[in-house]
Amino acid sequence: MIDRRSLLANGALLSGALFAPRMAWASAPTERRLVFVIQRGAADGLATLAPTGDPAYAALRGELVDIGGGIKLDGMFTLHPALAQLASRYQAGEALFVHATASPYRDRSHFDGQNVLETGGKLPYDRDDGWMNRLIGLLPNSDAKALALSPAIPTALRGPASVSSYAPTNLPEASSEFLQRVGRLYAEDPQLHGLWSEAVQTRAMASLQGDDNGRGAAAAGKLAASLMTGPEGARLVMVESNGWDTHANQRGRLANQLGGLDAMLAALRDGLGPAWADTLVIVATEFGRTAAVNGTGGTDHGTGGLALLLGGTVKGGRVLADWPGLGPSALYEGRDLRPTTPLNRVLAGALAGHFGLDPVRAASTLFPGGTGKPLEGLIRT
Numbered sequence: 001m002i003d004r005r006s007l008l009a010n011g012a013l014l015s016g017a018l019f020a021p022r023m024a025w026a027s028a029p030t031e032r033r034l035v036f037v038i039q040r041g042a043a044d045g046l047a048t049l050a051p052t053g054d055p056a057y058a059a060l061r062g063e064l065v066d067i068g069g070g071i072k073l074d075g076m077f078t079l080h081p082a083l084a085q086l087a088s089r090y091q092a093g094e095a096l097f098v099h100a101t102a103s104p105y106r107d108r109s110h111f112d113g114q115n116v117l118e119t120g121g122k123l124p125y126d127r128d129d130g131w132m133n134r135l136i137g138l139l140p141n142s143d144a145k146a147l148a149l150s151p152a153i154p155t156a157l158r159g160p161a162s163v164s165s166y167a168p169t170n171l172p173e174a175s176s177e178f179l180q181r182v183g184r185l186y187a188e189d190p191q192l193h194g195l196w197s198e199a200v201q202t203r204a205m206a207s208l209q210g211d212d213n214g215r216g217a218a219a220a221g222k223l224a225a226s227l228m229t230g231p232e233g234a235r236l237v238m239v240e241s242n243g244w245d246t247h248a249n250q251r252g253r254l255a256n257q258l259g260g261l262d263a264m265l266a267a268l269r270d271g272l273g274p275a276w277a278d279t280l281v282i283v284a285t286e287f288g289r290t291a292a293v294n295g296t297g298g299t300d301h302g303t304g305g306l307a308l309l310l311g312g313t314v315k316g317g318r319v320l321a322d323w324p325g326l327g328p329s330a331l332y333e334g335r336d337l338r339p340t341t342p343l344n345r346v347l348a349g350a351l352a353g354h355f356g357l358d359p360v361r362a363a364s365t366l367f368p369g370g371t372g373k374p375l376e377g378l379i380r381t
Contacts, residue, residue, distance in 0.1 A: 030139055032278050032313070032355055033228055035237045035268065036132060036156065037261070039285035040114060041245035044299055045306025046291065046337060047254055049097050049319070052078040056326035062293045064251060073097075077319050082258035085266040089310060090317055096309040096378060098346050099321035102287060102339035104369050108301035110245070113286030118156035120344065122369030131347075131366040132236055133159025138357055138365060154238055217260035218267040225271025239264070244285060248296035265310060277312035280354040280379070284308075284343060290335050291326055304337030307346060313354050315380050320346075344371040346378070353379030 050067055051057050053076035058065045069081035077099070079087050089095040105116040105124070112124035120131035133156070220239070228234050241261065246253050261283070269276050288305030304324075309316065322340040324330050332338040348363035348371045355362075359374040 030235055030355065031275075033235050033237075033272070033275060033280070034132075034135075034351070034354065035224065035228075035239060035279065035281045035311075037239045037241055037265075037281065037283040038114070038117065038154075038156070039244045039261075039283065040110070040240060040242045041285070042110065042113070042287050042289055042301055043244040043257070043285040043305065044246060044250065044254060044289040045099060045285075045304070046289065047250065047299075048080050048083070048258060048306050049073070049099060050078045050080070051076055051099070051323065051326065054323070054326050056328075060292045060326055063297060064293045064299070073319055076323065077321075080255070080258050082255045083262045085262050086308075086310070089265075089269075093317035094310060094312060094314055096314050096316040097319045097321075098307040098309070098341060098343075099319060100304045100324055100337055100339055101307050101341040101343045101346060102304050103343045105287065106303065108287065108303075110286060110301075115155060116369065117284065117286050117343075118154065120347075120367040120369055127368070129159030130154070130156035132156040132238060133161045134365055135236065135351060135355075136161040138362060139355060154240060156238055157236075217264040221264035221267030221269075222271045225268050228272060229275060246289070247294065247298040247300060250293075250298040279311040280313050280350060281310040282307070282347065282350065283310070284347075288337050288339075291331055291337055292335070302336035303332045304339035307343055309346075309350055309378060313379050314350075315378060320375075341375075342370075342372055344369065345373065345375050347371075349375035350378045353381070 046057075046061070047064060047067070050061075050065075050070065052070070052072075067078065067080055070078040071081065071084070071087040072078050073087075073090060077097070079090070086095060090097075103113070103117045104122050105113045107113070109124075115124045116122070118130045118132075119127040120134070121127040137160075224237055224239060228237060241257075241264075243253075243257055246257075265281065265283075268281070269279075272279055284307045285305055287301065287303055289299035289302040291302070292299075294300055320341070324338040324340050326337070328334065330338060344363070344367040348367055349359060351357065351366065352359040352362040352374055353376070359376070363371045363374045
C-alpha cells in the first residue's frame with residue numbers, strides 16, 4: 001500500500017539512476033562548505049601515502065611496494081600515482097595529509113569502527129547521533145535543515161536536526177505534470193507541502209549536473225558540486241565511498257579506487273568554481289590496514305591510517321605525521337601502524353577553524369568520545 005507519506009518519502013527518488021558513491025548533505029546559513037568523504041572498508045594509508053623513506057617499509061610490503069610513478073612529497077612520503085590531480089592540489093597548498101592517525105576505536109570491526117568515526121563517540125553504539133548533525137547546531141542562526149542523498153541517512157548525519165533526502169534511482173523519470181499534480185495534492189498540508197517543495201527543488205538542482213546523473217566517480221563529484229552551488233545549495237555534504245577492503249589483489253583494486261577518488265575530488269573542485277575557496281573536504285576511513293602484505297597480495301584490518309584535508313581554506317602542502325616507524329618494536333600489537341595523532345583532534349581543529357567556532361566547544365560537542373586539545377593551524381586564517 002502506498003500512502004501520501006510513503007509517496008513523499010520516495011518523492012526524492014524520482015530522478016536518474018544509482019551512482020557509485022552515495023551522498024548526504026545539509027543546508028546551513030553559511031558560505032563555508034564542508035564535504036566529508038568516508039572510505040568504507042578501511043583504506044590502506046600505507047599504500048595511499050607510502051612511507052618510502054622508512055627503512056622497514058620495503059621489506060614489510062613485498063610485492064605491494066612497487067608504486068612506479070608515485071609522486072614524492074618529501075623525503076619520507078610518496079603519493080600513489082593514481083592521485084595525480086590530488087598531487088597538484090598539494091603543490092598548490094590546498095591538500096594536507098595526516099598520517100598515523102586513528103579514531104578512539106582500537107578493534108578491527110568495520111561496522112564498529114565506522115560507527116565510532118561517524119558518531120564521534122568513544123565506543124561503538126554509545127551514541128545515536130552523528131557529529132555532522134551536531135555540527136549544524138553549532139552554526140550561526142541554526143534553523144538549518146539536513147538533506148541526505150542516499151537510500152538511508154548515514155550515521156554521521158543522524159540526530160535532532162531536520163534531515164530529508166534525495167537518492168537517484170533506476171526508476172523511470174517522473175513527468176513535470178505528475179510532479180505538479182502531487183504538489184497540488186500537498187498544497188493544503190502544512191507539513192508535507194514544505195517537504196515536497198524541498199524534494200522538487202533538490203531534484204531540479206541535481207538535474208543541473210547533466211551527464212550520467214552522478215554515476216561514476218567524476219559524475220558524482222559534479223553532482224555534489226551542483227547541489228552545493230548557489231544560495232539554496234547545501235553546505236554540508238557527506239559522500240559514502242565503498243570498496244576499500246582490499247584483502248586480496250590489492251594493487252590493481254586500490255589503484256582503481258584511488259583513481260576514482262581523485263576524479264571525484266577534481267570534479268567537485270571544478271564544479272564548485274569560486275565556492276572552492278570556502279570549501280573544506282575531509283577524507284577519512286574507519287581504520288588502517290596491516291603493515292605487512294598478506295598471502296593473497298592484499299592487507300588485512302589494521303589500526304593507524306591516513307586522513308586528508310583538502311580545499312581552499314586548508315593550510316596545505318604538507319604531511320602532518322608524528323611518524324612512529326615500521327620496525328618490529330614500533331608496530332601496534334606487532335602488526336599495525338601505530339596511531340600517534342588522534343583523528344578527532346584533527347577533525348575538531350579543522351572544523352573549528354573552517355567555521356570560526358570555539359575549538360574547545362567544538363571538540364566537546366562534536367567528539368564527546370574525547371579528542372584532547374584540537375589541532376591548530378590546519379585552516380588558513
